[in-house]
Amino acid sequence: MKKGPGSVLVLGGARSGKSRFAERLVDASGLGAVYVATARLGEDEEMTTRIDHHRARRGPDWTTLEEPLLLPELLVREAGGDRVILVDCLTLWITNLMLEALDVEARCDELAERVANLPGIIILVSNEVGMGIVPENRMARDFRDHAGRLHQKLGEVVDEVYLVAAGLPMKLKG
Amino acid sequence: MKKGPGSVLVLGGARSGKSRFAERLVDASGLGAVYVATARLGEDEEMTTRIDHHRARRGPDWTTLEEPLLLPELLVREAGGDRVILVDCLTLWITNLMLEALDVEARCDELAERVANLPGIIILVSNEVGMGIVPENRMARDFRDHAGRLHQKLGEVVDEVYLVAAGLPMKLKG
Amino acid sequence: MKKGPGSVLVLGGARSGKSRFAERLVDASGLGAVYVATARLGEDEEMTTRIDHHRARRGPDWTTLEEPLLLPELLVREAGGDRVILVDCLTLWITNLMLEALDVEARCDELAERVANLPGIIILVSNEVGMGIVPENRMARDFRDHAGRLHQKLGEVVDEVYLVAAGLPMKLKG
Numbered sequence: 448m449k450k451g452p453g454s455v456l457v458l459g460g461a462r463s464g465k466s467r468f469a470e471r472l473v474d475a476s477g478l479g480a481v482y483v484a485t486a487r488l489g490e491d492e493e494m495t496t497r498i499d500h501h502r503a504r505r506g507p508d509w510t511t512l513e514e515p516l517l518l519p520e521l522l523v524r525e526a527g528g529d530r531v532i533l534v535d536c537l538t539l540w541i542t543n544l545m546l547e548a549l550d551v552e553a554r555c556d557e558l559a560e561r562v563a564n565l566p567g568i569i570i571l572v573s574n575e576v577g578m579g580i581v582p583e584n585r586m587a588r589d590f591r592d593h594a595g596r597l598h599q600k601l602g603e604v605v606d607e608v609y610l611v612a613a614g615l616p617m618k619l620k621g
Numbered sequence: 622m623k624k625g626p627g628s629v630l631v632l633g634g635a636r637s638g639k640s641r642f643a644e645r646l647v648d649a650s651g652l653g654a655v656y657v658a659t660a661r662l663g664e665d666e667e668m669t670t671r672i673d674h675h676r677a678r679r680g681p682d683w684t685t686l687e688e689p690l691l692l693p694e695l696l697v698r699e700a701g702g703d704r705v706i707l708v709d710c711l712t713l714w715i716t717n718l719m720l721e722a723l724d725v726e727a728r729c730d731e732l733a734e735r736v737a738n739l740p741g742i743i744i745l746v747s748n749e750v751g752m753g754i755v756p757e758n759r760m761a762r763d764f765r766d767h768a769g770r771l772h773q774k775l776g777e778v779v780d781e782v783y784l785v786a787a788g789l790p791m792k793l794k795g
Numbered sequence: 796m797k798k799g800p801g802s803v804l805v806l807g808g809a810r811s812g813k814s815r816f817a818e819r820l821v822d823a824s825g826l827g828a829v830y831v832a833t834a835r836l837g838e839d840e841e842m843t844t845r846i847d848h849h850r851a852r853r854g855p856d857w858t859t860l861e862e863p864l865l866l867p868e869l870l871v872r873e874a875g876g877d878r879v880i881l882v883d884c885l886t887l888w889i890t891n892l893m894l895e896a897l898d899v900e901a902r903c904d905e906l907a908e909r910v911a912n913l914p915g916i917i918i919l920v921s922n923e924v925g926m927g928i929v930p931e932n933r934m935a936r937d938f939r940d941h942a943g944r945l946h947q948k949l950g951e952v953v954d955e956v957y958l959v960a961a962g963l964p965m966k967l968k969g
Contacts, residue, residue, distance in 0.1 A: 579927020
């Protein structure tokens with residue numbers, strides 16, 4: 448059985464304040480957090496800065512993990528403790544899966560299955576990337592399709608969904 | 622006089638679940654449907670698969686038509702029967718009009734005029750394409766402008782408007 | 796002390812109807828307006844047409860100013876009168892700042908500070924540009940980041956925030 452608010456999907460555009468909103472959800476829970484960065488450290492400057500920032504700011508109640516690929520496995524391992532799991536972000540995870548030529552749809556199904564069934568609070572941050580013009584680049588189109596499909600899958604199983612713009616959440620579910 | 626829910630515009634990004642949401646509106650109506658695909662058959666693989674899927678899944682209450690260009694004319698012909706008309710999608714229709722060098726704005730005015738005045742339930746699915754960076758390509762910019770203007774025109778005359786993300790609708794009107 | 800509705804941020808995609816919605820807010824106020832165009836006259840055809848349109852349509856209660864760069868200074872000068880200040884749009888202002896190699900973040904901080912503290916009604920129109928694929932072009936990425944950060948800063952200090960699609964507003968704050 449899932450306890451309390453359970454699972455949350457936080458969508459938003461670039462620099463929309465989605466990560467900050469997700470952190471506020473953690474703060475509001477009154478619990479510690481396992482912060483899961485899907486960035487490969489050192490490859491994304493802004494994300495590296497953000498991770499360092501988290502490490503510096505947070506006390507012993509805030510653990511930072513890096514997991515670019517094995518996200519469903521990490522959730523199985525970490526879920527059910529007394530900490531919120533905050534994953535930031537899913538679109539970077541999809542990029543990593545594509546770069547490794549892994550089966551993205553299968554892995555996304557697995558993630559949705561885990562999120563639907565694991566205990567505790569899981570907050571997933573992801574980029575809304577589908578509201579612009581069709582990209583000319585094939586890989587960008589595939590990426591966009593994978594992201595949209597994952598958001599739909601998660602939209603079905605999570606307890607709450609938010610779309611963030613200008614730092615402000617619109618509640619889509621919950 | 623327009624009956625019941627009347628006309629509906631369903632907007633959403635790529636793979637947002639907008640088509641599936643529109644189909645649920647059809648199911649909720651309890652009526653059969655005329656499914657109007659604006660794709661030129663064979664040119665869009667995913668759309669062809671989707672049309673085949675519709676044909677296979679639906680029984681005698683679900684008719685599939687293909688109309689890449691003469692959408693206002695088709696609405697005049699089909700409206701007022703005992704079936705919902707579901708058009709998927711308007712952005713592909715705009716693309717087709719542009720490729721034929723037709724007067725897109727005039728045709729969009731005509732569509733909005735028809736939707737405003739025809740009887741029965743008409744559900745229109747379209748892509749939100751204006752929330753990314755300005756495209757460098759002139760044709761993409763024109764396309765984006767046409768789509769935005771059509772959505773505004775329809776937003777004025779239809780009875781309900783939804784924006785779909787992660788498979789979930791935000792109601793903008795109705 | 797801020798009076799009445801105070802400050803408003805109107806976000807929307809390209810051709811979403813955001814400017815028209817902002818003008819309706821002016822009309823609803825019953826006050827005259829100072830319309831501030833951030834476009835460099837003559838460089839953007841559509842914007843020039845729009846400014847001409849404003850000039851022709853509006854009577855003596857509607858003043859049009861052009862200010863591509865010194866927006867915070869203009870607000871200080873114009874705020875507190877008996878007219879609504881309507882700025883259209885902030886994303887063009889960011890583009891202008893970038894082209895002049897000015898410190899965009901510092902200027903955006905200054906704008907947010909002014910909007911937070913100046914009297915009267917200030918309505919700011921801006922493009923939502925962060926919900927598409929990551930642009931390959933570095934300058935486009937920087938622009939997108941600046942715009943997103945400015946929207947967050949303003950989202951904190953203004954009284955009302957709207958996201959417009961198909962000419963219809965979704966209220967995010969207020």
